[in-house]
Amino acid sequence: MQTNNFKPAWWLRDAHLQTLWPALLRRPIKNLELKRERIELPDGDFIDLDWTEGSGPIVILLHGLEGSIDSSYAKGMLRALQNNHCRGVFLNFRGCSGEANRLSRAYHSGETNDLNTIVHLLKAREPTTPLAAVGFSLGGNVLLKWLGETKKENPLKAAVAISVPFELHKAILRVNRGFSRIYQWHLLKCLQKKMKLKSVSTEQFGSLRDFDDHITAPLHGFKDSNDYYIRCSSRQFVPHIAVPTLLLQAKDDPFMTEDVVPTLQELPPHVTLEISEYGGHVGFVSGHFPWNPIYWLESRVPAFLQGFL
Numbered sequence: 001m002q003t004n005n006f007k008p009a010w011w012l013r014d015a016h017l018q019t020l021w022p023a024l025l026r027r028p029i030k031n032l033e034l035k036r037e038r039i040e041l042p043d044g045d046f047i048d049l050d051w052t053e054g055s056g057p058i059v060i061l062l063h064g065l066e067g068s069i070d071s072s073y074a075k076g077m078l079r080a081l082q083n084n085h086c087r088g089v090f091l092n093f094r095g096c097s098g099e100a101n102r103l104s105r106a107y108h109s110g111e112t113n114d115l116n117t118i119v120h121l122l123k124a125r126e127p128t129t130p131l132a133a134v135g136f137s138l139g140g141n142v143l144l145k146w147l148g149e150t151k152k153e154n155p156l157k158a159a160v161a162i163s164v165p166f167e168l169h170k171a172i173l174r175v176n177r178g179f180s181r182i183y184q185w186h187l188l189k190c191l192q193k194k195m196k197l198k199s200v201s202t203e204q205f206g207s208l209r210d211f212d213d214h215i216t217a218p219l220h221g222f223k224d225s226n227d228y229y230i231r232c233s234s235r236q237f238v239p240h241i242a243v244p245t246l247l248l249q250a251k252d253d254p255f256m257t258e259d260v261v262p263t264l265q266e267l268p269p270h271v272t273l274e275i276s277e278y279g280g281h282v283g284f285v286s287g288h289f290p291w292n293p294i295y296w297l298e299s300r301v302p303a304f305l306q307g308f309l
Contacts, residue, residue, distance in 0.1 A: 004248075006296050008278040009287045015252035016179055018280025022072035022295065029075035032082070034090075036097075039118065045105075047114055048097035050090040052082045057130040057157075057309040058122055061090045062115065062139025064163075064282065066190040068096045073136055073282055073297070080298035084306060086132075091118055093139075100197050105219045109138050109168055110232025112146035123155050130309045132158045134301055136282050137255070140164035141234040147245060148237025158308035159245040160301050163253055163282045166235035167260040169226070172209050180254045183281075184208055191215075238262050238271060245271045246304045248297070250279025 012018050037049045050069045059081050063071055069090050078088040093107035094114065107114070115133075122131060133156055135143030140161035147154055165171035175184040184207065191211055205211045212225035222228040239262075251258050267273060276284075287294040 004274040004276055004300065006276045006279060006284055006300070007286050009285050009290070009293060011290055012283075012285050012293075013278055015250070015254045015278070015280045015283075018250070018252075018278060018283030018285055019183075019254055020280075021285050021293070022283060026072050026076070026293075026295075029079055032075050032079050034069070034075075034078070039121065041114065041117060043103065045094055045101050045103045047094060047118065048092045048099075049118070050078075050092065050097075052078050052088045054082055054085070054087055056085045056087055057132065057305075058126070059086045059088050059305060059309075060115075060118065060122075060131070060133040061088060062133065062135040062143055063090070063093065063096065064137030064139055065109075065187055066096070066194075067136065067139070068092060068098070071136075073295075076295055076298050077134065077301065080302050081305075084302040086302070086305070086309065089122075091115070095194060100194070104198065106194075108216050108220055108228070108232065109141045109165070110145055110228070111220070112142055112149060115142060115146050116150075119155060130157045132156055132160075132305050132309055134160045134305075135162065135164070137163050137165065141166070141168070141232070144234035144241065144245070145232065145237045147243055148234070148240040151240050152242045154243050156243050158305050159243055160248065160304060161234075161245065162248045162297060162301075163250070163255065163279075164234060164247065165256050165260065166233060166238070166262060167256075168229035168233045170260050171256045172207075172212075172225075172229070174254070174256050176207055176209075183255065235260065235262055235266070239266050239268055241268055241271050243270060244308050246301075247271065247273045248284075248300065249273070249275045250281070250284070251275060251277050252279065253281045255281045
């Protein structure tokens with residue numbers, strides 16, 4: 001484990017303020033041209049990709065639960081990658097690109113097949129172009145699980161995972177306590193709205209665990225939520241990662257407890273863990289003035305990737 005140079009903004013030392021500021025108060029990203037590409041999947045469904053312009057190495061971004069290209073971190077990171085001479089491609093998980101996916105199933109914390117399909121498609125198109133990936137929250141869990149599953153056969157040059165809920169059952173317990181229940185309420189509301197579009201009633205579900213028990217698990221082949229959490233938690237896959245990977249976590253993350261983070265003994269040689277005292281959940285906002293905040297992830301992530309791309 002290493003410490004990093006992240007220093008929280010003096011007006012955002014609280015975990016919830018770090019988490020909420022980018023989502024609620026960040027100014028829209030302007031002058032970023034994106035091109036959408038639809039990929040037809042083997043099972044008859046589709047995934048939409050949002051590409052930045054330019055050339056160079058390709059960096060795939062994986063969003064969090066109910067995230068999208070409109071998430072606060074999405075366009076900021078895409079712009080940062082473009083400024084560092086990379087092509088960013090934002091992978092919208094099934095049903096998250098503004099249009100409902102075709103099948104009853106969607107995406108979840110351990111769904112790695114779609115990521116695997118997209119990576120190998122891009123590799124087939126441009127065999128000599130370096131590939132990397134960045135995952136946020138749920139997307140980070142998906143990324144780490146896939147890296148552990150593929151081991152030395154993985155085609156990426158590097159990866160970064162941010163604010164990962166390494167043990168899903170503990171994360172679910174954490175968002176059901178205190179102020180963090182606000183996040184659970186918001187996510188559950190988004191999930192229920194999406195299910196209603198598919199004529200699935202979710203009125204009786206009062207927690208994410210309920211949703212996972214009755215919707216996520218049966219739709220995706222799990223016995224129940226416990227089976228889902230056990231099989232899809234990424235912590236057990238981390239020791240098998242063979243790609244240079246950076247893990248960025250904050251001790252005060254309101255989506256999880258500190259004990260979900262892998263120990264030094266669990267980290268293989270290629271994996272670096274940087275953990276800070278503050279940062280919230282996918283926050284990491286610094287700067288001296290509220291009218292000019294600095295989104296630290298957008299410098300740290302490209303700096304790490306540049307060493308391998």
